[in-house]
Amino acid sequence: MDMQSMPYNPDEALKLDNQLCFPLYAASRKIINAYTPYLKPLGITYTQYITFMVLWEKDSIPVRDLCTRLHLDNGTLTPLLKKMEEQGFITRHRDSGDERKVRISLTDAGRAMKEKCSDIPRQIGSCVRISPEEARELYTILHKIIDG
Numbered sequence: 001m002d003m004q005s006m007p008y009n010p011d012e013a014l015k016l017d018n019q020l021c022f023p024l025y026a027a028s029r030k031i032i033n034a035y036t037p038y039l040k041p042l043g044i045t046y047t048q049y050i051t052f053m054v055l056w057e058k059d060s061i062p063v064r065d066l067c068t069r070l071h072l073d074n075g076t077l078t079p080l081l082k083k084m085e086e087q088g089f090i091t092r093h094r095d096s097g098d099e100r101k102v103r104i105s106l107t108d109a110g111r112a113m114k115e116k117c118s119d120i121p122r123q124i125g126s127c128v129r130i131s132p133e134e135a136r137e138l139y140t141i142l143h144k145i146i147d148g
Contacts, residue, residue: 088109
């Protein structure tokens, strides 16, 4: 369906069933909630989990890069990082090359969390009932939206 070529009808446009944003929102909440039984025993939230994923790929990165990678603003990420530091998972330190930049690094406890989370993607995959082909197609479509 080409939304651009359809005549605009305000009554139709304001129906929840005609909103692309709503099923995206509801699906996102459902999937994030599916992570709770796996993350709660580890004492972490979904946002902390995805932060760990970025840091497991590349440790000791500037906060700005972390914000960019997670599509989060500094105001959202800073309290989360503070909590992760209090939990002993990360350290925050000034960049030796540029004192204005704060870098985030994993501690031994943060690196150890990777092993504890290693089976979560498989477990979550079994909760989402779409084929691998549908998952790849959805991933591509969602990144078209995310990347603009």
